Amino acid sequence: MVLVVVFGVALLIAVLLSGLAARTVLSTSFLFLVGGALVSDGFLGLIHITPDSDIVSVTADLALFAVLFTDGMHVSFPKLRENWRNPARALALGMPLAFVGMALITHYLVGLDWTTSFLVGAVLAPTDPVFASAIVGRKEVPSKLRQLLNVESGINDGLALPVVLVLIAAAGPTSGHAEASLGKIALELVLGLVFGLVLPFVVIELVRFRLLGAEPKLQPLLPLAIGVTLYALCHLTHANPYLAAFSAGAVLTARSLEAKEAFEPLGEMLAELAKFAALLVFGALLTPQLFGDLSFGGYVAVVLAIVLIRPASLLLSLVGTRFTRQEKLVAAWFGPKGFASVVYGLLVLQAGIPQGEEAFTLIAVCIAFSIIAHSSTDVPIARLFKVEDIAGIPGDESAPVPARDTR
Secondary structure, eight states: OHHHHHHHHHHHHHHHHHHHHHHSSOOHHHHHHHHHHHTSTTTTOSSOOOTTOHHHHHHHHHHHHHHHHHHHTTOOHHHHHHSOHHHHHIIIIIHHHHHHHHHHHIIIIIOOOHHHHHHHHHHHSOOOGGGGHHHHTOTTSOHHHHHHHHHHHHHHHHHHHHHHHHHHHHHSTTGGGHHHHHHHHHHHHHHHHHHHHHHHHHHHHHHTSTTOOOOGGGTTHHHHHHHHHHHHHHHHHTOOHHHHHHHHHHHHHHHOHHHHHHHHHHHHHHHHHHHHHHHHHHHHTOOHHHHHHSOHHHHHHHHHIIIIIHHHHHHHHTTTSSOOHHHHHHHHHOOOOOHHHHHHHHHHHHTTOTTHHHHHHHHHHHHHHHHHHHHTTHHHHHGGGTOOOOSOOTTOTTOOOOSSOOO
């Protein structure tokens, strides 16, 4: 119950400061991260959470599912068919370059073996747009840039997961059974995709029957029911819930724009709450001991991952595109590590591989630094695109209501 009280107080403070946060380098994501750290064993000792606590994996899992479900709803297939080349470049070239680059600096600077180094690279390859909402959620920012960041981050989670699972199998005690693990991983991904495509399609078709359908005030609960059912179904069958969530959100939008529009305000708020809860719990893991366990080479690797590996890999993938220089630099900078990396890092820690704890320490510090760096720079960078009124604040009648979450 102490954790609930801490979350409630942190939420209250975040709401009261959200107007200030939306217009400055302060961010609500950072507030929850710091709040979790302050109440942990490393400081005030109000809550006691370890990386193997169930609440850590559950909150991160729910947050990632919720974020991917709502992100999927922002995918426009007509627009994607017209502008698929840029996201494809980022996923097919930029992501592998970041993966390999991170593996190289992990091996040579941190000293992890090659398999574990590539595992760290795979965990940190996915990006998350929720820590750059002033960019991806503003119409003043060019649509092709917003679409690049949204589509890339929505799909790269699912692409990284099989690589993470295969490398865990190769690095762990059961490495001799990697081929069997590969078949199991493929089955889980296929099941997740099938569930994500079929369930919302069937439900939307049922709604179109004359005797069925939701009354207006209950319409937002239809996509919510689909999401809850899908989440439970995936965990009961061991299907991949993240691929299912993103594909279900996309199908829901494609089949029923009305359902998407009815659910969007509720869905965004639920995703925000799940995100804040996960950040609070993750912040509780960021104890002074964890930061002290990372070597100097590890800190150098973290900095390089944020300021060199991601920017260089994406800039190379965008060579020859019609992005302006400013747009390329913004896209290259915003490669924050988010909930996918948190969940995959926990998988690494809980797998019992020989260098799992060292790998998790590097991953956790990198995620923390990334959240701070990216969530505190989206507002200043958004102003480069003439985004003057970042959020609608009471008393400021000229300020528009933001299209996405409030950082």
